[in-house]
Each structure stands twice: as C-alpha cells, then as structure tokens.
Amino acid sequence: MSQESFAPVTGDWYYPAPEIVRDANIPDYEAVAQEAQADLQAFWAKQAEQLDWFKRWDQVMDDSQAPFYKWFVGAQTNIAHNALDRHARTWRRNKLALIWEGEPGDKQTFSYWRLWREVNKFANVLKSMGVNKGYRVTIYMGRIPELVMAMLACAKIGAVHSVVYGGFSEQALADRIEDAQSRVLITADGAWLRGNIVPLKETVDEAVHRSPVVESVIVVKRTGQEVNMEQGRDYWYHDLANLPIASPICETEVMDAEDPLFILYTSGTTGKPKGILHTHGGYQVYTSTTLSWVFDIKDHDRWWCAADPGWITGHSYIVYGPLILGATGLLYEGAPNYPYPNRWWKMIEDYGVTILYTAPTAIRGLMRFGDAWPNRHDLSSLRLLGSVGEPINPEAWRWFHRVIGKERCPIMDTWWQTETGGFMITPLPSVGLKPGSATRPFPGVEVDVVDEHGESCAPGIDGNLVIKTPWPSMLRTIYGDPDRFVNQYWTAYKEQGWYLTGDSARKDEDGYLWIIGRNDDVIKVSGYRLGTAEVESGLVSHPAVAEAAVIAVPDEVRGNVIYAYCIPRTGFAPNDQLIDEIKQHIRHEVGPIAVPSKIEFTETLPKTRSGKIMRRVLKARATGQPEGDLSTLEE
Numbered sequence: 121m122s123q124e125s126f127a128p129v130t131g132d133w134y135y136p137a138p139e140i141v142r143d144a145n146i147p148d149y150e151a152v153a154q155e156a157q158a159d160l161q162a163f164w165a166k167q168a169e170q171l172d173w174f175k176r177w178d179q180v181m182d183d184s185q186a187p188f189y190k191w192f193v194g195a196q197t198n199i200a201h202n203a204l205d206r207h208a209r210t211w212r213r214n215k216l217a218l219i220w221e222g223e224p225g226d227k228q229t230f231s232y233w234r235l236w237r238e239v240n241k242f243a244n245v246l247k248s249m250g251v252n253k254g255y256r257v258t259i260y261m262g263r264i265p266e267l268v269m270a271m272l273a274c275a276k277i278g279a280v281h282s283v284v285y286g287g288f289s290e291q292a293l294a295d296r297i298e299d300a301q302s303r304v305l306i307t308a309d310g311a312w313l314r315g316n317i318v319p320l321k322e323t324v325d326e327a328v329h330r331s332p333v334v335e336s337v338i339v340v341k342r343t344g345q346e347v348n349m350e351q352g353r354d355y356w357y358h359d360l361a362n363l364p365i366a367s368p369i370c371e372t373e374v375m376d377a378e379d380p381l382f383i384l385y386t387s388g389t390t391g392k393p394k395g396i397l398h399t400h401g402g403y404q405v406y407t408s409t410t411l412s413w414v415f416d417i418k419d420h421d422r423w424w425c426a427a428d429p430g431w432i433t434g435h436s437y438i439v440y441g442p443l444i445l446g447a448t449g450l451l452y453e454g455a456p457n458y459p460y461p462n463r464w465w466k467m468i469e470d471y472g473v474t475i476l477y478t479a480p481t482a483i484r485g486l487m488r489f490g491d492a493w494p495n496r497h498d499l500s501s502l503r504l505l506g507s508v509g510e511p512i513n514p515e516a517w518r519w520f521h522r523v524i525g526k527e528r529c530p531i532m533d534t535w536w537q538t539e540t541g542g543f544m545i546t547p548l549p550s551v552g553l554k555p556g557s558a559t560r561p562f563p564g565v566e567v568d569v570v571d572e573h574g575e576s577c578a579p580g581i582d583g584n585l586v587i588k589t590p591w592p593s594m595l596r597t598i599y600g601d602p603d604r605f606v607n608q609y610w611t612a613y614k615e616q617g618w619y620l621t622g623d624s625a626r627k628d629e630d631g632y633l634w635i636i637g638r639n640d641d642v643i644k645v646s647g648y649r650l651g652t653a654e655v656e657s658g659l660v661s662h663p664a665v666a667e668a669a670v671i672a673v674p675d676e677v678r679g680n681v682i683y684a685y686c687i688p689r690t691g692f693a694p695n696d697q698l699i700d701e702i703k704q705h706i707r708h709e710v711g712p713i714a715v716p717s718k719i720e721f722t723e724t725l726p727k728t729r730s731g732k733i734m735r736r737v738l739k740a741r742a743t744g745q746p747e748g749d750l751s752t753l754e755e
C-alpha cells in the first residue's frame with residue numbers, strides 16, 4: 121500500500137486509502153442500510169443463515185411481549201458450535217484461533233483444533249463438578265487462554281457464565297457471585313501485571329467467605345506462588361484435567377436460541393450492579409455480522425482486540441465474534457507499557473497484527489511516551505484501527521491515525537454498550553470519517569437524539585441518545601430483576617417503544633453522531649464503567665465516613681477521574697493518613713479502578729430539599745464552572 125494513494129483530508133473529513141476500500145470484503149453501506157430498512161427481519165434472517173443452526177427458526181423476531189423481545193424463535197443452536205465445533209471439521213482446524221503472550225514473555229498458540237479439544241476438556245471438567253445446563257458459573261481470572269476456554273466450555277454445556285473483571289476486588293466479586301447464585305467459581309492463583317502478581321486467589325477466598333453460595337473453586341495455575349487451597353472446595357485445574365473424566369471429546373448441548381449464554385455485570389444508577397443477560401441465538405448473529413463488516417475480517421488477518429475478556433468488548437470481540445468468523449486473534453496478559461512503552465508496538469511487529477482495536481484511554485496513555493517508541497517498530501502490517509469505550513478526543517484520534525496508522529488506516533470508532541452486545545454506531549472501512557464521531561448507525565439499527573418529550577433534536581442540539589428498532593443482540597433482561605430492566609431502559613420513551621441508552625449525544629448536519637457522555641450516574645474512568653453509588657457505598661463502608669458523594673472530573677489520560685467528598689463521622693479527624701486509608705479501603709472493597717484521585721472532607725454536601733445529592737454543584741465547584749440554577753438547593 122503506497123502512502124501517496126491516500127487522499128486524506130477535506131475540511132475535517134478523513135477518507136480511507138482507496139486500496140483499503142477496494143480490497144474490503146464488505147457490502148456497500150447504503151445498500152445494506154436500505155435493505156435492512158425495507159425488511160428488518162429478512163435482513164437479519166439473511167445474516168443468520170451464515171451460521172449453523174440445529175433447527176431453523178419459526179419466526180425471526182417476536183415483539184409480542186416487548187420490551188422482552190425474542191429473536192430466532194424456535195431455533196436451536198449453540199454458540200460454541202459456531203465458534204469451534206464447525207471449524208474443527210474443516211481446513212480451519214489447522215488455522216490459529218488464538219495467539220497468546222504472557223506479560224513475562226511466555227507464549228502459546230492454539231489452532232482451532234487445539235482450542236476445540238481444550239474447551240471440550242474444560243467442559244468435561246465442569247460437568248464432573250456437577251455443572252449443568254442453566255447453572256451460573258462465575259469466572260474471575262486474568263487474561264490467559266484458560267479464561268477464553270472456561271467461557272466457551274460453559275457455553276458448550278449450556279451453563280451461563282458470569283465473568284467478573286480481574287481488577288475488581290472482594291466485595292464487588294462477592295456481590296456478583298451472590299446475585300448470580302454461582303455454586304462454581306473458576307479462577308487462577310494470580311495474574312501478571314506490571315511485573316507484579318495480582319493475588320486473584322486471595323481475593324476469591326475473601327469473596328467466597330462473604331458469599332458462601334460457592335461450593336467449588338477451580339484454580340488455574342498461572343503465577344505459581346503458594347496459595348491457600350481449601351480441601352473439599354478448591355481444586356487445581358491441572359489435576360482435574362488429568363483425570364479420565366476430562367476427555368477431549370464433549371457433546372455440545374442443544375440450546376434454544378433464546379437460552380441464556382451469559383450474564384455480565386455492569387454499573388447503573390444504584391449501588392447494585394446490573395446483570396445484563398445475553399442469549400445464544402441473536403448474540404452470535406449480531407457479533408459475527410458486525411465484526412465481519414466493521415473490521416472487514418479476512419482469513420489472513422491477525423486481529424487484536426486489546427480489551428479484557430472480562431468486559432463486553434472482550435466477550436463479543438475477543439471470544440465469540442472472532443471465533444465464529446474463524447479469525448486469528450491475539451490475547452496479551454499484561455500492561456501496554458511493560459517493561460517498556462513499546463510493548464504493544466513490538467507485538468504488532470512480531471505477530472504482524474493487521475487490525476488493532478483499543479480504547480481512547482490506552483491511546484492517550486501511550487501517546488504520552490512520544491512517537492519514538494512506536495516509530496522504532498515496523499507497523500506496516502496494520503490495515504485498520506478501532507476505538508471503543510468513550511468519546512475519542514480529536515488529538516488522540518489524530519495521533520493514532522498519524523503515528524500508528526501512518527495516515528493510511530482508517531479508525532473505526534465504535535459506539536455501543538454492555539447492553540447492546542455489539543457495535544451500534546460505527547463506520548465501515550469504506551466510510552468518510554470525522555475525528556471524534558462514531559459516524560452513523562450500523563445497518564438495521566435506527567437511532568436518534570431526542571429531547572425529553574421524544575422530539576428529534578435539530579443538528580447541534582444535545583439530547584438523549586435512543587435506539588428505535590430492536591436488534592438481535594439486545595439485552596434480554598437484567599438477571600433476576602425484570603422490573604429494573606423495564607424501568608431503566610424502556611420507560612423514559614415508553615409510548616414510542618424506544619430504548620434509552622443513558623448517553624447524551626448530538627447530530628451534525630451530515631447526520632453524523634457525536635457522543636457527549638453519560639447523562640446518568642455512571643462514570644467512565646479509563647473506559648471502565650463505574651456507578652457513583654458503587655463507589656459511594658464503598659466509601660461509607662469505611663468507619664470514618666458518614667456520608668459520601670463522588671463525581672467525575674475530566675482527566676487528560678483517563679478521560680475522567682473520581683473526586684470524592686466525604687463527611688467524617690464524629691471522632692475522626694480528617695487528615696492525609698485517613699485519606700490514604702480510605703483509598704486503600706476502596707481498592708480492597710471495589711477495586712483499583714474505583715479509587716478516587718482526590719478525597720476531600722467536608723461538613724455538608726449540596727442536596728436538594730428532597731435529600732438528593734446535587735452532583736452537578738460539586739462538579740461545577742471542582743472544575744471551576746458556574747454552579748447554575750441553585751433554586752432546588754436545600755437551605
């Protein structure tokens with residue numbers, strides 16, 4: 121690909137290099153968008169036909185109990201069949217499914233054949249522990265191949281996985297175990313991060329102590345340090361995998377399309393995390409179609425989604441989407457800047473990565489170290505870049521485009537959520553880009569920016585981002601709490617039947633969408649989603665804190681950081697030592713990502729007369745902005 125052929129900028133527009141468009145194996149955006157608009161169900165049926173089904177659907181979509189939509193009603197399938205079983209029978213058995221690199225530099229590769237056998241083994245181990253169809257299994261691990269295997273093994277036998285990100289701590293893990301009522305938990309002794317061991321098993325011991333519903337813990341040996349193993353409860357995976365029961369052949373469970381595949385907890389407006397539920401049928405169709413079109417996945421590609429499998433990005437685009445497409449994906453255990461800030465760039469060169477999909481916070485973090493680190497590596501294998509998790513600021517966009525993509529690779533800025541299962545607003549590689557805009561909705565998805573009455577906002581006016589049409593990988597419910605599902609997402613625009621995203625956004629004259637951010641009590645720190653209530657309840661669980669309020673304050677690298685305002689309990693003198701102690705407490709209770717970068721003690725918090733904390737006022741004060749209308753402020 122020659123650089124001269126790139127015709128980059130007209131005003132603020134960026135166009136992909138002509139050869140990228142020419143060689144892209146994707147449909148024409150306008151044509152498929154029209155096709156979907158003409159007949160949404162026929163459109164999705166056509167995509168579903170690319171996959172294997174044990175029994176075909178009777179009905180593509182059933183909206184008779186909306187918002188409890190159903191997709192591919194009457195069909196039988198299993199996502200693990202489409203991700204693995206079917207590839208193990210074709211030439212793809214020899215293709216690499218997964219390339220893995222550990223932070224210390226150890227490496228492993230898995231062909232589709234090998235991965236399939238390992239997953240079968242894992243599935244048999246789970247069965248021998250009494251895990252059956254419908255059982256919930258909590259998985260709490262670092263980024264190692266066994267995490268991917270554990271997820272697929274659950275899917276294969278019809279168990280429902282609930283992956284908890286390895287950066288969460290005791291209470292967060294305990295709450296998620298409790299909510300899912302998981303009797304089996306899969307973990308590792310530890311995980312490598314920045315040269316240190318994250319003591320996963322210690323956290324598990326404490327979480328299981330707090331949430332004793334867990335009967336068995338399967339422990340993968342990763343870091344090798346001494347860990348506590350409780351007899352009758354804890355088992356080494358390698359011991360179980362050596363038993364005759366762990367055969368590499370395992371029957372795949374026949375699932376209804378609407379049977380649950382996984383629960384993934386995410387933050388909302390209350391302290392209790394929401395268990396977002398996704399199912400086998402619609403999710404497999406949507407994740408594979410979106411990945412195939414947006415990132416133009418080809419057989420010779422080496423796809424690197426640098427997220428954590430413990431978040432939705434990893435579920436959809438490290439594990440399920442790429443494997444369904446028979447792609448080769450990369451998984452890396454550690455930090456992007458360990459031991460040096462060139463770690464990622466070196467891996468791109470070493471493995472010949474063709475597509476890199478990451479988050480703005482990672483881009484900004486690496487940008488800080490300057491151009492010399494990436495420039496010392498051959499990044500010419502790259503064809504496409506991607507961004508997800510929060511709005512990407514134009515400065516980071518341009519650096520990513522210029523220094524990493526050599527002004528040749530277009531950036532797919534994908535807007536979506538845990539709840540949506542897959543990309544919702546996103547370019548395809550053929551589309552003109554504007555830095556900072558996720559462009560337009562994926563074909564078949566209808567979105568708008570509306571005011572509180574549901575009137576469409578004119579270009580340039582901020583409003584609520586809503587989704588107007590159902591899509592196959594939409595969340596089916598909040599696990600165990602259907603009322604909350606209805607209230608949270610489907611009540612604000614009940615009459616119109618629209619899904620409320622919780623984001624505010626703006627359209628421009630070209631119909632391009634610009635995401636502004638959350639307009640609820642959710643904070644994005646380094647792209648991670650946290651609820652103010654989760655952090656606040658962590659704060660008040662410290663004996664010195666009577667009341668607490670947290671807000672998001674803009675930060676150059678992390679997007680946002682947390683500021684916390686605490687009212688001390690009588691008898692506690694606010695000082696630096698106490699602040700450190702409270703930070704430590706949050707690290708322990710919620711996780712390192714939730715630690716406020718600033719804790720301030722105060723005598724009062726601004727509240728409305730009905731007692732609601734006015735975070736808006738705190739935020740204005742913290743950022744030196746005008747405080748706005750204070751008429752509802754309590755005296």
Ligand code: PRX
Pocket residue numbers: 386432433507508509510511512533534535536537538539558621622623635637638644647648649
């Ligand atoms: O605010 C939006 C932001 O991330 C939220 C969803 O977070 P989560 O469920 O953790 O999923 C993140 C990964 C899909 C959204 O409500 N967000 C996600 N992608 C973008 C984004 N904001 C702007 N631009 C994006 N590309």
